[in-house]
Amino acid sequence: MKEATLKEIAEKLGISITTVSKALKDYPDVSLKTKEAVISLAKELNYSPNSFAVNLRTKESKTIGLIIPEIVHHFFSNVINGIVAEAEKNGYLVIILQSNESLELEKKQVALLINKRVDGIIISLSNESNDDSHLMEIIARKIPFVQFDKIAKLIHSSKVVINDQIAARNAVQHLIDNGYRKIAHIRGPLNPQNAIDRFIGYKKALEINNIPFDPSLVYTCEKVTFQEGIDFAKQIMADHPDVDGIFAITDLVAVGVLSYFNDIGIKIPEQVAVIGFSNWFMSQVLTPKLSTVDQPSHEMGVTSFKLLLEEMNCHKKEIPFSPRTIELETKVIARESTFKKNNI
Amino acid sequence: MKEATLKEIAEKLGISITTVSKALKDYPDVSLKTKEAVISLAKELNYSPNSFAVNLRTKESKTIGLIIPEIVHHFFSNVINGIVAEAEKNGYLVIILQSNESLELEKKQVALLINKRVDGIIISLSNESNDDSHLMEIIARKIPFVQFDKIAKLIHSSKVVINDQIAARNAVQHLIDNGYRKIAHIRGPLNPQNAIDRFIGYKKALEINNIPFDPSLVYTCEKVTFQEGIDFAKQIMADHPDVDGIFAITDLVAVGVLSYFNDIGIKIPEQVAVIGFSNWFMSQVLTPKLSTVDQPSHEMGVTSFKLLLEEMNCHKKEIPFSPRTIELETKVIARESTFKKNNI
DNA sequence: CACACAAACGAAAACGTTTTCGAATTACCG
DNA sequence: CGGTAATTCGAAAACGTTTTCGTTTGTGTG
Numbered sequence: 001m002k003e004a005t006l007k008e009i010a011e012k013l014g015i016s017i018t019t020v021s022k023a024l025k026d027y028p029d030v031s032l033k034t035k036e037a038v039i040s041l042a043k044e045l046n047y048s049p050n051s052f053a054v055n056l057r058t059k060e061s062k063t064i065g066l067i068i069p070e071i072v073h074h075f076f077s078n079v080i081n082g083i084v085a086e087a088e089k090n091g092y093l094v095i096i097l098q099s100n101e102s103l104e105l106e107k108k109q110v111a112l113l114i115n116k117r118v119d120g121i122i123i124s125l126s127n128e129s130n131d132d133s134h135l136m137e138i139i140a141r142k143i144p145f146v147q148f149d150k151i152a153k154l155i156h157s158s159k160v161v162i163n164d165q166i167a168a169r170n171a172v173q174h175l176i177d178n179g180y181r182k183i184a185h186i187r188g189p190l191n192p193q194n195a196i197d198r199f200i201g202y203k204k205a206l207e208i209n210n211i212p213f214d215p216s217l218v219y220t221c222e223k224v225t226f227q228e229g230i231d232f233a234k235q236i237m238a239d240h241p242d243v244d245g246i247f248a249i250t251d252l253v254a255v256g257v258l259s260y261f262n263d264i265g266i267k268i269p270e271q272v273a274v275i276g277f278s279n280w281f282m283s284q285v286l287t288p289k290l291s292t293v294d295q296p297s298h299e300m301g302v303t304s305f306k307l308l309l310e311e312m313n314c315h316k317k318e319i320p321f322s323p324r325t326i327e328l329e330t331k332v333i334a335r336e337s338t339f340k341k342n343n344i
Numbered sequence: 345m346k347e348a349t350l351k352e353i354a355e356k357l358g359i360s361i362t363t364v365s366k367a368l369k370d371y372p373d374v375s376l377k378t379k380e381a382v383i384s385l386a387k388e389l390n391y392s393p394n395s396f397a398v399n400l401r402t403k404e405s406k407t408i409g410l411i412i413p414e415i416v417h418h419f420f421s422n423v424i425n426g427i428v429a430e431a432e433k434n435g436y437l438v439i440i441l442q443s444n445e446s447l448e449l450e451k452k453q454v455a456l457l458i459n460k461r462v463d464g465i466i467i468s469l470s471n472e473s474n475d476d477s478h479l480m481e482i483i484a485r486k487i488p489f490v491q492f493d494k495i496a497k498l499i500h501s502s503k504v505v506i507n508d509q510i511a512a513r514n515a516v517q518h519l520i521d522n523g524y525r526k527i528a529h530i531r532g533p534l535n536p537q538n539a540i541d542r543f544i545g546y547k548k549a550l551e552i553n554n555i556p557f558d559p560s561l562v563y564t565c566e567k568v569t570f571q572e573g574i575d576f577a578k579q580i581m582a583d584h585p586d587v588d589g590i591f592a593i594t595d596l597v598a599v600g601v602l603s604y605f606n607d608i609g610i611k612i613p614e615q616v617a618v619i620g621f622s623n624w625f626m627s628q629v630l631t632p633k634l635s636t637v638d639q640p641s642h643e644m645g646v647t648s649f650k651l652l653l654e655e656m657n658c659h660k661k662e663i664p665f666s667p668r669t670i671e672l673e674t675k676v677i678a679r680e681s682t683f684k685k686n687n688i
Numbered sequence: 689c690a691c692a693c694a695a696a697c698g699a700a701a702a703c704g705t706t707t708t709c710g711a712a713t714t715a716c717c718g
Numbered sequence: 719c720g721g722t723a724a725t726t727c728g729a730a731a732a733c734g735t736t737t738t739c740g741t742t743t744g745t746g747t748g
Contacts, residue, residue: 052734281570396705
């Protein structure tokens, strides 16, 4: 009942381990007769190579590591899906870790993956990440490395992103085009590059349309939760009763806003229009249906793995690899929550 | 710039590999002096044991495999989260695979994990799974094994489940208690045990309340999608315009129903009450808010890993392990979509 | 028949660790 | 001081594979 090994097959056939190994890997210097004998016996014994030994010998594990801030998250679970599918298609397995938006945990997990000697690492940074030392370590060890979505701009690695500035600008422009003028922004935390970029996009859109930027219309999430959406919606109506549009950093927050407005009877979009970001599934089934920005999450996963694979292949053959940055397309999805105002 | 090894440390210190290994693992037969010297040099060289070699030597990889039907799914992503968190807490990493509800893929993936020699396997079966041979293989190889949610009853392994019959019965009882009598059921596919059990629970509830069971009120999903919810809602209203309640196999389908009714102006719950299953996040933000059955998904993940860990520990020490089945509690979450009828 | 050459196989090293068991040294005690 | 016991160390095997480089045998050619 034990696991079959090359040695066992060799002994039963009265040949050497070397020949058995070669026969199974279809080397040209094994006669057809022995090849057949070996293959047939291997099948019979249900032989499969001991991957631990193969890993040690070949110095690769055909396994990659993936670190993301949150698994239970429409965007990230879609990315996971893309990565896992593409990886499997190419013979790789994926170890998933969740940083819980904690820099400390993220660092531990990078160390963990390095120790495990994964063949490559894909990461989307936590909101706390303002320190690059663990990423530098990955680079220093020459481990193939791809960042996506929430990236450290200054780290010289491949990246898969969207153009958050333009995407956000388009979202706000959509509000403006539909007649909304006094637009609040519920932004993400101060650290992450994409929260910064979306904020910049928000300002740009105002600027282009000659709407003065009012800092008091900007509200900053700490955790980017549904509850914060509710809280800020309340706050906004208290601070600025005449606001007529809200652009939220992500759909989850926008849904909080919607939920609060629905509960207290504020009409959307008649009184306030709302647009989110990321096109979460639920946004299309809410009342009113939420306008948002579509972000190709699954494709982001697939592309990230493809880039990593390229680098891993170069790494194996010891040919140099130049990191690339790929920018994927987004588009505004107009739904009920931003219907054109009647008076225009 | 190369990876430090025991050999290197030994040579630099003029001692044997054995002693270095022992020093790092705090064996009692190494003098304090050499221990300190070794540890300090190891730190300096940034030594970390080559996990490939450790795996080969110890025959374990501190890695488990997880196969689920769908990653982008509120219930499953919560389970993943629970498993990954609990695993990491105990020094294990998790390889995730998605069967896409395909038996064929599921079988391949089990084979993959066996070949990778993971220390244990956790699985929730695909809807197609009506063949146990791949699961038998896991048992035959004595690989620690836990099933959760969608299980093969006859396979002798640990299991983590809810009581689907009772949970479904409670959901339907809730509808009946609130005055609904003609209740349709949108059930899951014919194969999965939990779809069968929920259907049985539905029938039981009717029986207890002396409501005759009408097979034409039962609709069977193939893929359990949002779209099927829409389609069946339409179908139900065509077939039985006087239906006043719907129990759906899962929230996603219930949301489809809600969405269709909202679109065509059928009032919920005044005309038809709707209850789902699983308590997906979005169900609380819909209009109307969806009643459902809470299923402790995160806890299900945590519990699954704990059971697996127990078995892995026994396996290592070669002491026998008896598989256990753990049943977690569910409870009906009453929201707007099933408000009590006025006339009772 | 000698020689070259191809075909088929195997010995052995290497990957880096863990662990057993015996050897060497030191300390202790009567 | 002889002997025992404790302390400290290291040689070597083992885990199972891959791959290099010989060696042997058989085949064909001049």
